[in-house]
Amino acid sequence: MxxxxxxxxxxxxxxxxxxxxxxxxxxxxxxxxxxxxxxxxxxxxxxxxxxxxxxxxxxxxxxxxxxxxxxxxxxxxxxxxxxxxxxxxxxxxxxxxxxxxxxxxxxxxxxxxxxxxxMDRGRTSMRLKMYDDFFAVVHFFRDEGRKYVRLFSYDGRPLAQIEIPVDVFSFDFDTRTGTFYTMDQKTEVILRHDVSALLESIRKLPESGMTASGQ
Structure with a gap:
């Protein structure tokens, strides 16, 4: 701070x-x-x-x-x-x-x-990460066997979601190259994905005035 x-x-x-x-x-x-x-x-x-x-x-x-x-x-x-x-x-x-x-x-x-x-133990949020234009959180729906990396603007607007394998627990974005990395916790295999079009579309979104309080 x-x-x-x-x-x-x-x-x-x-x-x-x-x-x-x-x-x-x-x-x-x-x-x-x-x-x-x-x-x-x-x-x-x-x-x-x-x-x-x-x-x-x-x-x-x-x-x-x-x-x-x-x-x-x-x-x-x-x-x-x-x-x-x-x-x-x-x-x-x-x-x-x-x-x-x-x-x-x-x-x-x-x-x-x-x-x-x-508590809904079938649903868990984890792995908060922050970037220049958005922040990302993993949402794991255990009962459905689905896991997503969800992207939000800093005023709370949902921007996108990327479905990932349930064994993936680590991720990161290289916003400079438009690359999305994931790592499987069991095999420790790191995969690289091209998300340049998605990140470019997020950059072009208008900024919010962010004047809300107490919501």
Missing amino acids: PDSRLLVYLSGRERKSISRFILSQDGKTSVTDPMERLNRAEVTVYDEEVGRGQGGVRFVSLSLNTLGTFNGYCASRDLVIESARELNTICIYSPDGSFARTVCTFGDTVDDIKAVQG
């Missing part, structure tokens, strides 16, 4: 939420409106694990991964991207609070996250 500030994430009370705040060099903390709204989101879903250790103690492990995210920061646009692992929710906001948008399938706004009654 600019001015050597840090964006800090902490596990919330009883591990049912995640707290965010900005830490400055002088040790002062601040929370902007988009961060405050995200901090209020809680989940009540949990996994019960029965411990078989000494005394037969029973452990309850709350599903912090339900709110767990892959995080990134775009310095040129001063935007934070949070892609939720199991809620299939993408939150985009500026640390100063001037822009905030949530792209999600569960509910219409970030405030509706707490209304989710259960």
